[in-house]
Amino acid sequence: MAAAWRLSELGCRVTVLEKDTAVGGMGKTIAIGKYAVDYGPHTFHIRETDESRAIHDQVARFFGEDRLVLTRGTRVLLRGKEYVYPLEMLQVLTGVSPWLSARIVFDYALATVKSTLSPPTHEDSFEEWGVRNLGRTLYDLCFGIYSARVWGLPTSQISSKQAQRVAKLNLKNIVLRTLGIKADPATYFTKYMYPRKGISRLYEGMAHEVRKAGNSVWLESPVVRLEREGERIARVVCARNGREESIACAGVLSTLPLPQLVGMMTPALPASIAEHASKLRYRSLKLIYIALKRPRLTDYHWVYLLDGHYRVNRMSEQKNVSPDMVPPDRTILCIELSCWCDEPLWRASDEEIYRIALKDLMKMSYGVTEDEVEDYHVTDIATAYPVYELNFEDHLIPVLEGVHAIGNLQTLGRHGLFLNNSMDDNVLLGMKVADQIASGGFNSRDWLSQMLAFMNLRFQGK
Ligand SMILES: Cc1cc2nc3c(=O)[nH]c(=O)nc-3n(C[C@H](O)[C@H](O)[C@H](O)COP(=O)(O)OP(=O)(O)OC[C@H]3O[C@@H](n4cnc5c(N)ncnc54)[C@H](O)[C@@H]3O)c2cc1C
Structure with missing residues (x-):
């Protein structure tokens, strides 16, 4: 969305193809009855760097005049006690x-x-x-x-x-x-920006600008095929209104998971690339929302559960990020449970998943009982986290190289780079790729070398 918005501002013709019914991807706000929640509250990091400040100046308007600026409120539960995190x-x-x-x-x-x-x-x-x-x-x-x-x-x-x-x-x-000694501002950020009505506002704002510029954002239009002519993508084919629609293009920016992207290429890329792509695994996530008949459970945004007796990983409380999304006399928690897409847990019923989360919630030191639960809702993300198995680069690099051998195809985003990065990173890259394309056209090779350098920085924790 960031790339499409920026390209639109720069006068380029753009079509966004999104398979979902709304924009935002994992950074999306959904309604559950009277509650509005993200896929775990999605806060936009504010890093004290020039690069970060420049992005904020550009995107702040999408967060609204009354945007929230929050100080990181994270705790860990360790052996029954709360500790500040980091x-x-x-x-x-x-x-x-x-x-x-x-x-x-x-x-x-x-x-x-x-x-x-x-x-x-x-x-x-x-x-x-x-x-x-x-x-x-x-x-x-x-x-x-x-x-x-x-x-x-x-x-x-x-x-x-x-x-x-x-x-x-x-x-x-x-x-x-x-000891209170200030550390690297790129990594030790403690501030976040958040739109009062949920993170979707950011991406909906960008989509609005795209459309205002005369460009298109097609929802419920999953990409099914990328048609190659030699070393270029000539057309992107999506499913729309029950039939296939083909769009001729000068180039493609893809945020699809890399294995999916490789699988959509027609004619196919060399078999060795598909083989490497099949080795890139994603960790899936079940998100369990539990609404409680009490005004608040904790004072925190996120609570990490470190002890071995938990099955779930993390709990967040949307109200502590924005009180405007939850009724005053109620609170709603989001509990995260990770699993593999091909294990039985992924196919378990919502009731079974809820029971696992509730059991862990009752183990935490907050005194929650089942009687307090007003409602629950379970959803999931199949490709939540790229998994870095030992030597995963031996598979990732050939895939990135194989894909970027196509002169007018550039990948970005969490799934396009197989990088566990945050929204501010992805907005930054979207804006950067748009600026480069608007001024010099597609250049996949050059983009790939920039991205490998960027990924290396992130791998070093910078
Ligand atoms: C639980 C959780 C909490 C997080 N919290 C934060 C946070 O607080 N702050 C932060 O900065 N980051 C957070 N992140 C990371 C953040 O979600 C990602 O950095 C960001 O969403 C990545 O954006 P993306 O566009 O690359 O991918 P996505 O958000 O996954 O978007 C990809 C899009 O592609 C669409 N798509 C998939 N297949 C097709 C197809 N065939 N055709 C068309 N469209 C398709 C999807 O529907 C989706 O809209 C969190 C992530 C998770 C999982």
């Missing part, structure tokens, strides 16, 4: 038992000595990375158990690239933050 070391060390606290310090010292004496020479697994940076005890306690549940794999089988999201949490940084 973690503050003193709080953890004084919160756990003296024995555990001593083990955390001892293991960290041991890990530091080990990695000084024998620095890593090759790409580590997430587990090796964590133990090296945090020591075994802190790693297991705060990341190991949780990550294995989120990703559905032992952390020895997950690439250390997954640490992009927690790289900022090595012990040195935790200590610095505890």
